[in-house]
Amino acid sequence: MTFAIHDGLFSEPELANLDLPTDHYRPVTEYAPDKVVMDLWPQSAERPKSTTSFMIGHEEPDADTLSVAAQRISASCFAHVPWTVCHARYFHYDIGHRVVRHVDGTDKQMAAILYLSPDWDPSCSGELEVEFEGQTLDVPPMRGRVVVVGPDVPHGTKQVQRGERVSLVFFYANT
Numbered sequence: 001m002t003f004a005i006h007d008g009l010f011s012e013p014e015l016a017n018l019d020l021p022t023d024h025y026r027p028v029t030e031y032a033p034d035k036v037v038m039d040l041w042p043q044s045a046e047r048p049k050s051t052t053s054f055m056i057g058h059e060e061p062d063a064d065t066l067s068v069a070a071q072r073i074s075a076s077c078f079a080h081v082p083w084t085v086c087h088a089r090y091f092h093y094d095i096g097h098r099v100v101r102h103v104d105g106t107d108k109q110m111a112a113i114l115y116l117s118p119d120w121d122p123s124c125s126g127e128l129e130v131e132f133e134g135q136t137l138d139v140p141p142m143r144g145r146v147v148v149v150g151p152d153v154p155h156g157t158k159q160v161q162r163g164e165r166v167s168l169v170f171f172y173a174n175t
Contacts, residue, residue, distance in 0.1 A: 002078065002110065002148060002149065002150030002153065003130055003132045003137075003147075003148065003149055003150065003153050004077060004078075004147070004148045005139060005145065005146070005147050005148075006073075006076065006077055006145070006146040006147075006148070007142070007144065007145050007146075008144070009072060009073065009076055009077075009144070009146055010069070010072075010114070010144050010146075012144070014065075014069075015116060015143060015144055017065045018065060018066070018069060018114070018116060018168055019116055019166075066088050066168075069114065069168070069170070070086045070088065070170050070172075073112045073114070073146055073148075073170060074086075074112075074172065077112060077146060077148045078110055078148060078172075081109050081110055081172070082109070082174050083109050083110070083172040083173060083174050084173070084174050085172075085173050085174075086170050086171065086172050086173075087170070087171040087173070088168060088169070088170050088171075089168070089169050089171070090166070090167070090168055090169075091165075091166070091167050091168075091169060092164060092165070092166050093126060093157070093160050093164065093165040093166075094160060094164055095160050095161065095162065095163075095164075096159060096160065097159065097160050097165070098126070098156065098157050098158060098159040098160065099155075099156045099157040100156050101129065101131075101154055101155065101156035102154070102155070102156060103151065103152055103153065103154050103155075104149070104151045104153075104171065105151055106151055106152075107151075107173060108151045108171050108172065108173045109151065109172045109173055109174050110148060110149070110150060110151070110171075110172045111148070111149050111150075111151075111169060111170065111171050111172070112146055112147070112148045112169070112170045112172070113128065113146065113147045113148075113149070113167050113168075113169050114144075114145075114146050114167060114168045114169070114170070115141040115142060115143055115144065115145045115146075115147075115165075115166070115167050116143060116166040116167060116168055117141050117142075117143055117163070117164060117165050117166045117167070118143060118164075118166070119163060120140065120141055120142060120143060120163065120165070122140065123161065123162050124160060124161060124162045124163040124164075124165070125158045125159060125160055125161040125162070126141055126157055126158055126159070126160040126161070126165035127139055127140055127141065127157065127158045128141060128147055128155060128156075128157050129155065129156050129157060129158060130147075130149065130153060130154070130155045131153065131154040131155070132153060138158070141157075141165055141167065
């Protein structure tokens, strides 16, 4: 089982480059695999490149910026795990929304959640709930935080009480 929290991998200007304007997000009420913004595919084992798999109504995010972020997370957080494809998805949750508890499954090597939520504080809720080593842990979705979960780690979120919860999730797989 893999679970780790990493802070400080991205500067604020780098995070700003990964943000989408909030009017480009489509709110979702629970985990929805069909909400693909972009799939990142490797040109080689060293560098992924983007395809053109976007949600309808979204402007294309900067593919190079997403590719660099996917590579940095992989190299910094789980360099020992081989992967050949990375799917990047934006998720935006408004008040009342949450992610139901789930496991990502054996078709993925690893998932990395990069939080982009502006101005999050504990009254917002929306914390990631992770079942790990017999405990349920609450992880605050602080802007810039990266949380890595293995495919067999149950996780979901608490309901958003105030503000919004925004994340960019990278799903790494070895196909």
